[in-house]
Amino acid sequence: MLTTVQLRTAGLSEARIHDVGRRDGWRQLLRGTRLVAVHDGDDALDDLARSWNQAAVLVLPRAVLARDSALRELRVAGLPFRDGVCVAVPPGAELRGRLGLEALVTELAPEHVTTSVWGLAMTSAVRSLADTVPRCDRPTGLSVLDSARRRGATEASLVAARVLAQGHRGCRQVDDLWELADPDAETPLESRVRLRMVDGHLAPDRLQQRLRDASGRVYARPDMTIDRERRRRPHRGPLFVEADGVGPHGSPTAAFRDRDKTSAITADDGDVERFTWRDTLDPMRIPWRLRRAL
Numbered sequence: 001m002l003t004t005v006q007l008r009t010a011g012l013s014e015a016r017i018h019d020v021g022r023r024d025g026w027r028q029l030l031r032g033t034r035l036v037a038v039h040d041g042d043d044a045l046d047d048l049a050r051s052w053n054q055a056a057v058l059v060l061p062r063a064v065l066a067r068d069s070a071l072r073e074l075r076v077a078g079l080p081f082r083d084g085v086c087v088a089v090p091p092g093a094e095l096r097g098r099l100g101l102e103a104l105v106t107e108l109a110p111e112h113v114t115t116s117v118w119g120l121a122m123t124s125a126v127r128s129l130a131d132t133v134p135r136c137d138r139p140t141g142l143s144v145l146d147s148a149r150r151r152g153a154t155e156a157s158l159v160a161a162r163v164l165a166q167g168h169r170g171c172r173q174v175d176d177l178w179e180l181a182d183p184d185a186e187t188p189l190e191s192r193v194r195l196r197m198v199d200g201h202l203a204p205d206r207l208q209q210r211l212r213d214a215s216g217r218v219y220a221r222p223d224m225t226i227d228r229e230r231r232r233r234p235h236r237g238p239l240f241v242e243a244d245g246v247g248p249h250g251s252p253t254a255a256f257r258d259r260d261k262t263s264a265i266t267a268d269d270g271d272v273e274r275f276t277w278r279d280t281l282d283p284m285r286i287p288w289r290l291r292r293a294l
Helices: 004-009 014-024 044-059 067-073 125-135 138-150 155-165 188-199 252-267 285-293
Strands: 085-089 101-105 113-115 121-123 218-220 224-226 239-243 271-275
Touching (some): 004 014, 044 067, 044 085, 067 085, 067 121, 121 125, 125 155, 138 155, 138 188, 188 224, 188 239, 188 285, 218 252, 239 285, 252 271, 271 285
Parallel strands (some): 085 101, 239 271
Antiparallel strands (some): 113 121, 224 239
């Protein structure tokens, strides 16, 4: 990410910037910036989101990254991608509307402002979560909180964020999610599946349980476990729940591995239910299937 001023200082004229940018696929995110390193790899969307953050800090010196933009700097997963950036500016420094720019006019307390590992000014994790989670739907909200815990956020910081979020629009619909956050949830899909289970009164008993054979070797690590004591089939073992994302489980090798794991679990009298992202879109689908399996 470079500014137009930097490119001119390097000796490029306006016409040359235009010609090279068109040839090499440069993109102008905010006026006065150029995204000069463009790729389409696995992390392309994450890199694009962070490029928006860099563009905002480069051309808006008084701006502080806020809400989801700040959480992306903390590598918090589960946030839906949007082509743009959110910043906070102090009163009296209002910004003109720009395509892709969401500007919040607010006075931030000193403890609510920090810098990312890349030196970008941003709101703290506590303030960012308090500002973002109430704006999310419930599955996204739990995905964000689980990821924040996995990235190092403490229970105390979530308590502080929950208090700070009181009064925000939407805070009531996600108020119970702060206590559900669990660092053992490894992906946003796992968080979404677990929330559907919780809302359907079928909360799992354990996450990421290690199953061992007679020699002590771990042969499976299901995402979630419902203990056998909760089953209506006393002759069957626990019910294990797997969240199968397209990336980790979409290859033939992964399919064979999942088949072997399911066979080993079934041999120990357990059962497996597998869910995808599409299953989480219907609030009743996962609880219905689990009740049938139980």
